[in-house]
Amino acid sequence: MKALLDRARSFRRRVDFESDEYRKLAVGQFPEALFITCSDSRVIPALITGARPGEIFELRNAGNIVPPHDAYGTASGEAATIEYALEVLGVQEIVVCGHSHCGAMGALTYGADLSGLPRVDAWLDYARPALEPVLGGRGGDSGRDATSSSEDPALTEVVQLNIRNQLAVLRDYPVARQQLDAGRLRLHGWYYEIDTGKVHELDADGDFQVHDS
Numbered sequence: 001m002k003a004l005l006d007r008a009r010s011f012r013r014r015v016d017f018e019s020d021e022y023r024k025l026a027v028g029q030f031p032e033a034l035f036i037t038c039s040d041s042r043v044i045p046a047l048i049t050g051a052r053p054g055e056i057f058e059l060r061n062a063g064n065i066v067p068p069h070d071a072y073g074t075a076s077g078e079a080a081t082i083e084y085a086l087e088v089l090g091v092q093e094i095v096v097c098g099h100s101h102c103g104a105m106g107a108l109t110y111g112a113d114l115s116g117l118p119r120v121d122a123w124l125d126y127a128r129p130a131l132e133p134v135l136g137g138r139g140g141d142s143g144r145d146a147t148s149s150s151e152d153p154a155l156t157e158v159v160q161l162n163i164r165n166q167l168a169v170l171r172d173y174p175v176a177r178q179q180l181d182a183g184r185l186r187l188h189g190w191y192y193e194i195d196t197g198k199v200h201e202l203d204a205d206g207d208f209q210v211h212d213s
Contacts, residue, residue, distance in 0.1 A: 031057040033093040034085040038064045042194050043099050057085050063104030064096055066166045067126045069173045086175050097190040098163040100151045108135060109158045130165040134158055160208055163189040
């Protein structure tokens with residue numbers, strides 16, 4: 001923690017806040033994309049995309065889940081973020097980014113005992129039903145370490161299906177559907193490999209492809 005505090009204290013000396021780039025940030029934010037991803041500390045949107053301050057608007061939670069827009073009734077942090085990004089910031093691109101070695105999706109894949117984590121279990125209920133077709137018959141792997149160095153194809157399948165599912169949920173948000181119908185919004189699905197740095201992009205055929213530069 002000391003290292004984090006030291007870097008925070010020296011931040012203003014390491015950055016030129018008199019530059020045009022940082023002066024513009026004080027005027028307002030104009031992000032190019034809303035980036036929905038997992039809270040996992042190994043997934044850093046700005047590092048993956050090379051984004052500069054002000055270029056991406058972030059929404060992060062366990063498993064990069066987009067709850068149904070009416071799931072919380074009148075209030076939801078996710079719904080509020082999506083609404084603000086589209087209606088106020090005018091974001092025209094949304095990325096849903098899942099990743100390898102995901103603990104949230106690993107818990108579903110291997111049927112982990114979440115009785116001691118009731119709120120985590122309840123949160124994952126938003127993703128669990130749509131993933132059921134690929135979750136069956138894996139209870140025997142419940143002891144597998146979802147963060148091991150080698151990615152299990154079963155976990156990859158679950159993570160990638162979850163990305164597709166969350167994009168489908170997002171399309172049902174009235175504010176997103178309106179923008180999509182008007183041609184003012186594009187949705188993207190990404191699968192990020194923590195151990196290789198590869199970014200797989202969801203194509204029009206529903207497959208994830210790596211596009212090397």
